[in-house]
Amino acid sequence: MGIGRIQNKFTKLQKSKQKGLIAYLTIGDPNLEISERFLELIAKSGADIIELGVPYADPLADGPVIQYADEIALNSGTNLVKVIDLAARIGPKIDIPIILMSYFNPILQYGPDLLINNSSAIGIDGFIIPDLPLEESRNFSLKAKKKGCAYIPLVAPTTTPSRLRKISQIASGFVYCVSVTGITGMRQNVSSELPEFIKRVRKNMPNMNLAIGFGISNPEQASIVGQIGDAVIVGSAIMKIINQHGEFGDKKTELSSFISSLKKALV
Numbered sequence: 001m002g003i004g005r006i007q008n009k010f011t012k013l014q015k016s017k018q019k020g021l022i023a024y025l026t027i028g029d030p031n032l033e034i035s036e037r038f039l040e041l042i043a044k045s046g047a048d049i050i051e052l053g054v055p056y057a058d059p060l061a062d063g064p065v066i067q068y069a070d071e072i073a074l075n076s077g078t079n080l081v082k083v084i085d086l087a088a089r090i091g092p093k094i095d096i097p098i099i100l101m102s103y104f105n106p107i108l109q110y111g112p113d114l115l116i117n118n119s120s121a122i123g124i125d126g127f128i129i130p131d132l133p134l135e136e137s138r139n140f141s142l143k144a145k146k147k148g149c150a151y152i153p154l155v156a157p158t159t160t161p162s163r164l165r166k167i168s169q170i171a172s173g174f175v176y177c178v179s180v181t182g183i184t185g186m187r188q189n190v191s192s193e194l195p196e197f198i199k200r201v202r203k204n205m206p207n208m209n210l211a212i213g214f215g216i217s218n219p220e221q222a223s224i225v226g227q228i229g230d231a232v233i234v235g236s237a238i239m240k241i242i243n244q245h246g247e248f249g250d251k252k253t254e255l256s257s258f259i260s261s262l263k264k265a266l267v
Contacts, residue, residue: 020049020231029076034248041256050094211230
């Protein structure tokens with residue numbers, strides 16, 4: 001479990017000459033029961049890693065699609081405690097790594113040490129905390145690593161080489177490479193500066209698995225980004241399908257087809 005399970009996933013992908021698909025889901029949109037059903041569907045449809053998004057009232061890194069999903073999830077009563085409970089239920093049903101993505105305030109209220117201990121016990125493999133800066137993340141990352149859980153930092157095109165090297169010292173599992181400066185959301189094109197950015201990251205973070213997110217919204221973009229990184233992260237495009245009007249069965253079919261199409265683009 002934990003760091004080892006994430007690394008094993010990337011090793012298997014590399015041996016089979018595939019790139020990974022990391023699927024993000026805001027938990028609790030529209031409610032916890034349906035989120036659990038969607039998580040099982042996403043795993044069965046080809047995702048390699050699943051990212052459980054804890055809803056937050058002020059998600060600074062996220063665009064309108066995920067902001068809307070967070071609002072629905074919060075209104076449905078979802079919080080970090082309930083996301084942890086869901087992770088405990090879903091873990092035995094899916095055979096892929098599970099990452100918890102949360103802003104730091106809910107973690108602070110829950111208790112960082114308690115979160116790490118409970119997450120390790122139920123099989124959560126790692127953490128992404130978008131608003132926790134390098135200078136304040138060392139303690140959390142060290143404690144997580146002692147419990148076998150990965151700490152997955154974010155790096156951006158504006159991150160300097162010296163800072164990349166410092167971040168690499170606390171990173172484990174993989175590094176989340178933000179493809180563009182700005183917020184999450186679907187975009188028309190892949191940034192022309194992405195190859196140079198990832199080249200710079202690889203130079204300063206040798207031997208790290210690099211997952212690229214922000215703006216990947218279709219199989220064509222996934223294929224392009226997959227040629228540059230080790231995995232792609234897709235979130236807003238998934239949540240857009242979930243938030244479309246229609247019956248659950250219709251969304252289920254569309255989401256399964258979408259996940260499958262993304263994965264095929266990465267093989």
